[in-house]
Amino acid sequence: MPDPTGGGNxxxxxxxEVLDCLGQRCPLPVIAxxxxxPELPVGAVIRVLAxxxxxxxxxxxxxxxxxxxxxxxxxxxxxxxxxxH
Amino acid sequence: MIPSPVYLDAATAAPLHPVARQALLAxxxxxxxxPDRLYAPxxxxxxxxxxxxxxxxxxxxxxxxxxxxTPGGTSAAHTAVLGGLLGRQxxxxxxxxxxxxxxxxxxxxxxxxxxxxTAVEVPVDRFGRLDLDGWxxxxxxxxxxxxxxxxxxxxxxxxxxxxxxxxxxADSGVxxxxxxxxxxGRMPVPAGWSVLSASARKxxxxxxVGLLVVRKGTRxxxxxxxxxxxxxxxxxxxxxPAVVAAAASLRAVTADxxxxxxxxxxxxxxxxARVAAEVPDVEVVGDPERRLPHLVTFSCLYVDGEALLHALxxxxxxxxxxxxxxxxxxxxxHVLEAMGVLSHGNVRVSLHAGNTEADVERFLAELPEIVADxxxxxxxxxx
Numbered sequence: 296m297p298d299p300t301g302g303g304n305x306x307x308x309x310x311x312e313v314l315d316c317l318g319q320r321c322p323l324p325v326i327a328x329x330x331x332x333p334e335l336p337v338g339a340v341i342r343v344l345a346x347x348x349x350x351x352x353x354x355x356x357x358x359x360x361x362x363x364x365x366x367x368x369x370x371x372x373x374x375x376x377x378x379x380h
Numbered sequence: 381m382i383p384s385p386v387y388l389d390a391a392t393a394a395p396l397h398p399v400a401r402q403a404l405l406a407x408x409x410x411x412x413x414x415p416d417r418l419y420a421p422x423x424x425x426x427x428x429x430x431x432x433x434x435x436x437x438x439x440x441x442x443x444x445x446x447x448x449x450t451p452g453g454t455s456a457a458h459t460a461v462l463g464g465l466l467g468r469q470x471x472x473x474x475x476x477x478x479x480x481x482x483x484x485x486x487x488x489x490x491x492x493x494x495x496x497x498t499a500v501e502v503p504v505d506r507f508g509r510l511d512l513d514g515w516x517x518x519x520x521x522x523x524x525x526x527x528x529x530x531x532x533x534x535x536x537x538x539x540x541x542x543x544x545x546x547x548x549x550a551d552s553g554v555x556x557x558x559x560x561x562x563x564x565g566r567m568p569v570p571a572g573w574s575v576l577s578a579s580a581r582k583x584x585x586x587x588x589v590g591l592l593v594v595r596k597g598t599r600x601x602x603x604x605x606x607x608x609x610x611x612x613x614x615x616x617x618x619x620x621p622a623v624v625a626a627a628a629s630l631r632a633v634t635a636d637x638x639x640x641x642x643x644x645x646x647x648x649x650x651x652x653a654r655v656a657a658e659v660p661d662v663e664v665v666g667d668p669e670r671r672l673p674h675l676v677t678f679s680c681l682y683v684d685g686e687a688l689l690h691a692l693x694x695x696x697x698x699x700x701x702x703x704x705x706x707x708x709x710x711x712x713x714h715v716l717e718a719m720g721v722l723s724h725g726n727v728r729v730s731l732h733a734g735n736t737e738a739d740v741e742r743f744l745a746e747l748p749e750i751v752a753d754x755x756x757x758x759x760x761x762x763x
Contacts, residue, residue: 321704321712322724326682329763349704349712349723356722360663360681 310342310375311335321349325357332363332378340366344373385696386739390582391534391562391675391730392700396629397584403628404586407621414617416608429620432627439634440564440576440593448592448610449618449626453561453579454484456590459614460557460577461488462603463594464526465497468555472523473497478510478540479718480533482559486714489528498523507667508538508719516548524554531563531570535702535715535728536666537648537675539567546572555598562672564591565633567641574598583633584733585626588619636733641673644731647740648676651729654744659751665721675730677702679716680751682760683725691750692727697743700728725751 314331316324324345332341343354354374358365366375387395396404407428413419415426430444437444450456465475475489479501489499502515510529519527527549532539542558549556555574563569565583569576575598580589592613594600600613607615633640648671656664661681680688685703692699702713703726712723729743755761 322682322684325724326758326760326763329682329760347704352712352717352720352723355720356663357681360661360722 309340311339313342313344313373316343316345316347316350319345320347321353323347324350325353328354328357328376329361332376335378337378337380340375340377342369342371342373342375344371346372350374385698386735386743387698388729388731388735388739388743389698389700390732390735391728393581393587394584394732395734396586396625397632397733399632400585400625400629404621404625407624411620411624415620416617425620428624429618432620432624435627435631436591439630440569440591442576442593443596445611446593446595448594448613449623450577450590450592450610450614451616451619452588453577453582453590455614456577456579456592457482457484457559457561458488459592459603460559460575460594461485461526461528462492463600463613464528464555464557464575464598465492466603467598467600468525471525474500474521474524475526475528476500476502476515476518476521476524476554477528478515478530479503480508480535480538480715481528481530482534482561483714485528485530485559500524504538504718506719506721508533508536508665508715509667509670510540510545512541512544512548515545516551519549519554520552524552526557526575527554528557528559531558531560532567532672533666533715534562534675535713536677536719537562537672538667539563539670539672542570543572546570555600562675565630566637566673575600580622580626580629583626583630585629586622589622589626633733640733644735645673647731647735647737648674648729651676651740651744652678655747658744658748662751663722665716665719674732675728677726677728679703679722680725680727681722682758682763683751683754684758685724685726687754688725688727688751691754692747695746695750697746700730702726702728 355365364377364379411425411428413421413425415429433444437447557575558573561579564578576593578591581587604615664678685701704712716723
């Protein structure tokens, strides 16, 4: 059952921003995330809505390569990322 | 000027070995009759088939009557999995397999599940190495008929702990099937398995020849309708000229395998190091040490895998990719997915005996600019 707060693996956390990448194929959702996250304040959470199956692999991998925090998948399909630096 | 093509996709198909070409041409003249007939030309064909079987069995260290030739590596893998499950169906319905098996094995597993069987997938780590503890627990579970483990990943090159996995299987009395398509002809296959498959075009034999080995004492039953060919393990007459060529090639590459590995492995090390150092935002994947001698995979951030393959092709480089952007399916490579590594912008380079140091140097010299150009065109440079 979807979390009413929409927090996915980040219980109770509302995203500060939602990035709609539905219908986009790899690597576009990751590019959109890489463009937008640095514009948000440190600590902010962005939710990437992405239905390309590759996003489930590539968004966590991008977070690891860029030392950003991957909070987990959220209903959508969507992925929550916190800017850490 | 169009550069001369550099073929870097031996993991899909190695170029036909010169010995295979000679053997193929000779066998087309001498081996087109049916080896099962009783006239003189058929006896000649029978001799060719027997000799090919003996040479191949010797290269693998198995008995000739344990070896069957199949119409290809995929069919050998399907037959290995389904036959292993069928032979032990009274024990139970469970197939244990790694998360990074070849799609041929996974498709056989899908069919097994669709027919009310069960498949248990064992994960791998970030390097693509089997979780041996998880494997041991899985094969010790109830109702396990067969376990399947790829000898070395065809996508990222990581060599699997086959001996440890085989020991766990032996403890639980479960036969182990090993898909050795990337290992045979390149490195010794570890012992302990009950069923093995391989594919001739990976070692410079012609396409359309697979190997299926079922060790003596293994409970295995052909999933195909009854057929008298190849010990009843695979239906239909073999493509004898191709089998003869495959056997000749295997003998040649096995004799040369250690020398080729010693030559190619440092070239792969060079690609691993230079790509990581000279292409920004790249992830080189797979185990850097316990790996195949000829294969390396990396992924370039923000680059469309299909665009990268086309750009490399225009510069004369033939490579493969596990990116979903390149395939008809939407999913990225299940191997990259299981490892949790970047799946887009993926390039697999796999070397063969004909590749030179100059080929690798040219690839390394041109790759950074190719990736940079694609990033610039996509407006993602410096992200």
